[in-house]
Amino acid sequence: MKWLASCWLLATGYLGFAQTLPVIPQPQSVVFEGESLPIAGKLNVSATQAVQGEADLLRTWWKTTSQGANGGSVSAELRIIDGVPAEEYALKVSPGKIVVAGGSAAAVFYGIQTLIQAEAGQKSLPGMTVRDQPAFAYRGMHLDVCRHFFDVSFVKRYLDLMAEHKMNRFHWHLTEDQGWRIEIKRYPRLTEVGAWREASQIGPYGDQRFDSTRYGGFYTQNEVREIVSYADARHITVVPEIELPGHARAALAAYPQLSCRGAELPVATGWGVFDDVYCAGDDRVFTFLEDVLDEVLALFPSEYIHIGGDECPKARWHDCAKCQARLKAEGLADEHALQSYFIRRIECYLNSRGRQIIGWDEILEGGLAPNATVMSWRGEAGGIAAAKSGHDAIMTPGTPCYWDHYQSKEPGEPHAIGGFNPVESVFLYNPLPAELSAEEAKHILGAQANLWTEYILTPEQAEYMILPRQFALAEVLWTGPRRAEDLPEFRIRATQRSRALKARGFNVAPHFLIPESIVQDHHEAK
Ligand SMILES: [Zn+2]
Numbered sequence: 001m002k003w004l005a006s007c008w009l010l011a012t013g014y015l016g017f018a019q020t021l022p023v024i025p026q027p028q029s030v031v032f033e034g035e036s037l038p039i040a041g042k043l044n045v046s047a048t049q050a051v052q053g054e055a056d057l058l059r060t061w062w063k064t065t066s067q068g069a070n071g072g073s074v075s076a077e078l079r080i081i082d083g084v085p086a087e088e089y090a091l092k093v094s095p096g097k098i099v100v101a102g103g104s105a106a107a108v109f110y111g112i113q114t115l116i117q118a119e120a121g122q123k124s125l126p127g128m129t130v131r132d133q134p135a136f137a138y139r140g141m142h143l144d145v146c147r148h149f150f151d152v153s154f155v156k157r158y159l160d161l162m163a164e165h166k167m168n169r170f171h172w173h174l175t176e177d178q179g180w181r182i183e184i185k186r187y188p189r190l191t192e193v194g195a196w197r198e199a200s201q202i203g204p205y206g207d208q209r210f211d212s213t214r215y216g217g218f219y220t221q222n223e224v225r226e227i228v229s230y231a232d233a234r235h236i237t238v239v240p241e242i243e244l245p246g247h248a249r250a251a252l253a254a255y256p257q258l259s260c261r262g263a264e265l266p267v268a269t270g271w272g273v274f275d276d277v278y279c280a281g282d283d284r285v286f287t288f289l290e291d292v293l294d295e296v297l298a299l300f301p302s303e304y305i306h307i308g309g310d311e312c313p314k315a316r317w318h319d320c321a322k323c324q325a326r327l328k329a330e331g332l333a334d335e336h337a338l339q340s341y342f343i344r345r346i347e348c349y350l351n352s353r354g355r356q357i358i359g360w361d362e363i364l365e366g367g368l369a370p371n372a373t374v375m376s377w378r379g380e381a382g383g384i385a386a387a388k389s390g391h392d393a394i395m396t397p398g399t400p401c402y403w404d405h406y407q408s409k410e411p412g413e414p415h416a417i418g419g420f421n422p423v424e425s426v427f428l429y430n431p432l433p434a435e436l437s438a439e440e441a442k443h444i445l446g447a448q449a450n451l452w453t454e455y456i457l458t459p460e461q462a463e464y465m466i467l468p469r470q471f472a473l474a475e476v477l478w479t480g481p482r483r484a485e486d487l488p489e490f491r492i493r494a495t496q497r498s499r500a501l502k503a504r505g506f507n508v509a510p511h512f513l514i515p516e517s518i519v520q521d522h523h524e525a526k
Pocket of ligand 1: 259260278279280281282316317320321322323
């Protein structure tokens with residue numbers, strides 16, 4: 001019970017708004033000054049054309065929060081300031097007036113998010129000046145919709161959580177061995193066949209148990225546009241992932257001629273890594289992938305396209321006459337170099353269309369494609385190697401960024417793939433490895449949490465796995481790397497934030513949070 005007592009002491013200062021705002025991520029600078037502003041009366045918003053969406057957001061929030069309470073008139077001014085960094089904003093709350101100004105519409109949006117959280121159920125805003133900007137440019141969340149499918153309404157909910165915590169890159173994992181989830185008009189069998197599996201593995205991997213239920217789903221191109229536009233309104237870029245050359249069993253079930261052996265194989269029903277992958281020696285494979293990517297590029301404005309590149313066994317390539325002929329013709333040393341050839345060829349295609357590739361860190365093997373960005377998942381070594389060779393990298397090391405891992409060792413947790421990534425370790429994660437020089441560290445764009453869904457079956461379970469860990473990652477990526485002594489105060493804000501999200505129906509894991517009664521008692525004492 002000792003930590004509860006120390007939290008109590010910290011809470012005394014905290015809840016009096018002495019140092020921090022009840023906001024996640026915590027802004028860089030908050031100066032409390034003057035009187036608070038009651039959320040009451042009529043709000044008049046003046047905003048330029050570029051921030052009309054933000055003006056609507058502010059009006060809607062004011063109306064919902066004030067619930068028609070009487071008060072004087074309040075003016076709000078939203079504007080973009082030229083020459084200020086794109087995500088930097090300043091926010092001033094004074095009697096009768098709110099001003100949010102920033103380097104772009106995104107910055108103004110973030111200022112409003114700060115405002116919304118700062119209200120914290122109090123029906124007023126403290127008088128204050130906030131100056132704020134992010135520590136990292138890439139603040140990502142990933143969602144695997146292939147092992148289990150999540151519908152449009154849940155993806156929007158996921159994007160809401162990201163936006164509220166000032167995260168800006170949604171990595172949408174759309175193709176896998178166990179399901180192809182995006183409509184491609186030129187290849188209808190990808191979703192007619194590839195989006196459905198005849199059974200699913202259930203329970204712990206070692207049990208090798210399966211149900212007998214047909215399972216699947218996919219997004220139509222209209223639904224994809226709807227998601228991209230929803231994300232855009234929240235200043236989130238959607239980075240689609242089309243996996244190649246491995247994790248392709250769903251595509252190969254639809255079009256068997258794209259594999260080395262041409263054998264008819266079902267969409268995978270179990271988890272893991274499979275030997276059958278796209279043939280690297282057959283030009284029909286590249287034609288297919290370029291056609292698919294053409295439709296993907298038309299849907300996603302993102303500069304980055306994720307091409308996977310991980311976990312591609314080389315057994316089939318080793319035994320395939322076409323692959324061996326390619327290896328010889330291109331003067332490649334081995335199958336690792338053949339994988340590198342595959343990635344470079346796709347990169348070249350995407351670069352010619354003005355896009356850049358991101359790949360999992362296996363794309364380093366056999367030589368990195370010239371302009372590729374590396375997503376470092378097998379620890380940080382891949383990200384470090386990329387940065388040292390002048391390539392950009394995004395940190396997503398399994399520890400602590402894989403949130404399909406357990407967050408508590410208490411009994412009764414939903415079955416997970418393994419691992420242990422509690423909120424504390426996410427909070428203390430520093431995406432900048434100590435061994436990088438200042439110049440090399442500039443190549444670390446940020447970090448991302450990954451939600452693989454072999455063992456995550458429902459939206460409720462997905463929310464449980466990301467909350468409250470997302471609070472910790474958002475704080476690291478926006479506010480900057482944290483220290484152990486920051487944890488007790490963060491725990492209080494995380495508890496407050498959780499309460500707000502739970503009131504909206506989100507499923508938040510309880511382990512990191514302070515018991516409700518303690519926070520409640522304190523409010524009463526205040
Ligand atoms: Zn082959």
